[in-house]
Amino acid sequence: MSQSQVCPILDGSLAIAKECSIPEYSPAMKLQPKQIDYTYFFNDTTAKRKPSELRELSRLVDQLPPGSIKLGVGVPNVHTFPFKGFDVELASGEVIKLNEGELAAALQYLPSIGYTPLINKLKEIQDQYHGAQNWKVKSIMVSSGAQEGLSKAVDMCMRCGDAVIMPDPTYTGAIDLFRLHDAEIIGIKQDSQGVLVKEMEKVLASRKKKNQLMPKVIYLNPTACNPCGTTIPTNRKREIYRLACEYNLLILEDDPYYYLSFENVHPTSFMSMDTEGRVLRFDSLSKIMSSGLRVGFVTGHNRLLRQMELHMQTSSMHTSSLSQVLVHKLLSHWDNEGLVSHFLRVKKFYKQKRDHMLLAVKKHLSGLAEWYVPCGGMFLWLKVIGLKDTRCLVTARCLEKNVILAPGYALAIDPKKPSPYIRVSFSIASHEDVDRGISLLAEAIREEIQAV
Structure with a gap:
């Protein structure tokens, strides 16, 4: 038995085991990038979304230097709020305290995309765990848990009756989102290593040959999935990504258990092998920090996240300011060493x-x-x-x-x-x-x- 975690196969005992260690991903496997027409993935409602002019101003205000005279901003004055400060005691006994600027941000509206210092910190984390990302074409949007981000992605893509590929069984919160659009859900069977790629390929080839409605989206919960607990190994992920490129599909990588993998190394993500900009990755802090904070984040191509941001502008406006500022404060307090120790x-x-x-x-x-x-x-x-x-x-x-x-x-x-x-x-x-x-x-x- 190697040092990597082993995953016994389905035999009713712990006696027979097979390795589920994930092989190293080779950059040589990456596909050549190509231009994607993202409008293909937008439904009619998404195509009609326009920026909220006042919400767009919040982006500009966020970039202004200190001392700017804000006569056009329709927000309440923080001095009228009944809060003087926030001190949070950590499980370690340490106390973190919001300074004056952080408190002001925590009590006020934020840009719909999220709290800029937190987004910058999350970019560092994504670069560390998934390889350096091209932040000129990609970005991050903070959401109220990964579920809100996933909800906005589904609402962005799905037309009534559209087809979607999902593992069977799968996370019910995702199934319910697609059912709202009367989706044709194509369930793919699983084994001890997740979805069966050959079955997925067979379904796609058959539908194309018969000129049936082709799915635009693959939904996957790839690490220690809910409910099966299985992790898709890298070689299967490569094949799934290849199919996504061949059949022009978006991959919704819903990965809230990524940091709860019992492997010695973190799994290779779909995002880390995405060269064509067809992966939307959903991360959550609910399982590793606090489910009540309701902080998750979506990483993906700017074109996709922009449409989701426009939806955010007219729904919740943005994720809780206090939660975002507290998370940023904690991540800054821990720094990388403290974060790894916590994981x-x-x-x-x-x-x-x-x-x-x-x-x-x-x-x-x-x-x-x-x-x-x-x-x-x-x-x-x-x-x-x-x-x-x-x-x-x-x-x-x-x-x-x-x-x-x-x-x-x-x-x-x-x-x-x-x-x-x-x-x-x-x-x-x-x-x-x-x-x-x-x-x-x-x-x-x-x-x-x-x-x-």
Whole structure:
């Protein structure tokens, strides 16, 4: 066994293992850039969006030197607000305090694209983890969690009845966004390493040959995905990116668990191999800093982010100023060394939670269920042996025992079909609750199988 994290295959135990380490991405694999007509990806509503003249002024005001006379800015005076300062105590016992300028920014409107100092800091992070980006053609927009960014991207691209490619099962928050547009959702099956590329290629080739409506978008949750916990390896990502280029698709890389990968090295992202400007990457601070701060960010080509910014101008206007300023203050306080230390601490915490869950599952569910060992994240995906559908098991029998689980059908592309799967989260429950909960689940499975 190498030093890299191993991911046992679906055999119901931890005995048989296969490597899920991600090979180094070679720049030689990069494709030659070409000009993309981004209007192809814009729906009619997006095409009609125009800049808000007053919101555009906020961009200009943000760039003015100190002492400028602001007679045309229709914002409230911060001196009327009931806040004098913000001190935040960290888990380490350290205290960070907003200075006068930071406090003024935290209490006031910001440009819709986000707080400039935070955006600059996030660019540094993206360069560090995904390779140097061309910030002349790319940019970052801060969003209220990755979900808002994803929502605006879907609303930008999808026309009623458009087709989209997604893994099956997948994150329900994404499915719901596409369903609002009556999308034809093309579900691609998965194995222990994520979506099956050959199936994706077969679907695309078949639809093109039959002159069927071609999808414009691929949605992927590539690292320790919700709900399966699998990570797409680099070689598959290269093939998916190749298909995106060949069939003119945008890749929506929704990656909130990227920093919760249990690998020794971070996964190679789609963004890091994007030479054509067809990847929109969605990052979130919810899993590693605070879900309540509601800070995420979108990275992508300026042309795409500009349309999403115009939507932001007429919806939430911008992500919480206080949250953005606090995040920037914390990132500046930590600097790179502190941030890396925090990532390692969080990863260690969840890896220990996962390992304890696996011990409980092996003890109580061997012979009753099959599973992949997740390479990161917060979830374990169980397949119950001997049940075609876990609906009644989860929504009735387990609830009677006060055990809350997520049934597989709720995470499927078609929730009406029976599903033998269960999603188990190991993020919150104590070791004692995990032991008790998995024991009760085993008890419930036996009862349900006997009843069926």
